[in-house]
Amino acid sequence: MRHDRATEETRETAALYALGALSQHEARAFEIHLAEGCDVCAAERRRFSRATAILGLAFEEHPCPDYLRDILLERIGRETQVPADEGSEPTVDPAPPAAGRRGFARVLPWLCTAVGAALALGWIFTWTSARTEAGRLRAELSEARAVNAKTRDELGALASRSTQLDRILEMAGRQGLQSARLVGQPATPTNSGMILWDADRRQCLVIASLLPAPPGGVYQLWFSSPGTRVPVGVLEADAHGRVHAQLPTPAGLERVLAAIVTLEPAPGSAAPQGPFCATGQFH
Numbered sequence: 001m002r003h004d005r006a007t008e009e010t011r012e013t014a015a016l017y018a019l020g021a022l023s024q025h026e027a028r029a030f031e032i033h034l035a036e037g038c039d040v041c042a043a044e045r046r047r048f049s050r051a052t053a054i055l056g057l058a059f060e061e062h063p064c065p066d067y068l069r070d071i072l073l074e075r076i077g078r079e080t081q082v083p084a085d086e087g088s089e090p091t092v093d094p095a096p097p098a099a100g101r102r103g104f105a106r107v108l109p110w111l112c113t114a115v116g117a118a119l120a121l122g123w124i125f126t127w128t129s130a131r132t133e134a135g136r137l138r139a140e141l142s143e144a145r146a147v148n149a150k151t152r153d154e155l156g157a158l159a160s161r162s163t164q165l166d167r168i169l170e171m172a173g174r175q176g177l178q179s180a181r182l183v184g185q186p187a188t189p190t191n192s193g194m195i196l197w198d199a200d201r202r203q204c205l206v207i208a209s210l211l212p213a214p215p216g217g218v219y220q221l222w223f224s225s226p227g228t229r230v231p232v233g234v235l236e237a238d239a240h241g242r243v244h245a246q247l248p249t250p251a252g253l254e255r256v257l258a259a260i261v262t263l264e265p266a267p268g269s270a271a272p273q274g275p276f277c278a279t280g281q282f283h
């Protein structure tokens, strides 16, 4: 099926493909779709490929030299105290992420239908079996409203993600912009993403696909300089592990070499407590 116009979904798929944030399966499906001759998606892909090339995020064009990788590994290894039971040393692997996860946009229409059906069923049940329980009805109503509000929030989040993809294109042209490709660790190889950092404006943009955090765990972003780790902020992932975050960065950062995502037991850690989940080297 070819598209006759760009939609939120086609744009997001093409952007995530160009950014290397689709799973292998999704990426293959998208390539097949392109091979079938969808000009709309081909144009979207070209748009974002240009941006990733400018940013130096295209794997083929900027493979990470081995010596840089070794230096970084050594530095990170020296600076990190990963608990022994967490096993592996953090690595920065220049290979493309093996997989990502997405599908929120695809699932959304279905989700809305399902929520609608669930609400309808809920109401039928309520009206037939609990007609006299006014209090309970009110509770059901407030719950239904909460679900509706959540669906609206999710729709809003989808629209704001699309806006952030536009921000990538806009930021790509800025002088002095630094970028890093986030790559998963041996224990979390499917984590992937990218980060853009505008040091002058003190803001960074993170787009990533992370395994859903276990209950109670939060993902936190750090900037790593020799001898220090600076907390940047918490990365909120949606139910599918998709992260689209724009965070202010602390003042006075110097010689930031890498971005690190850790899984913390609580938000607001002053130093990394949990395992590394993804790392990326700035250039």
Ligand SMILES: [Zn+2]
Pocket (backbone or CB within 6 Å): 001, 002, 003, 010, 033, 038, 039, 040, 041, 042
């Ligand atoms: Zn298409």
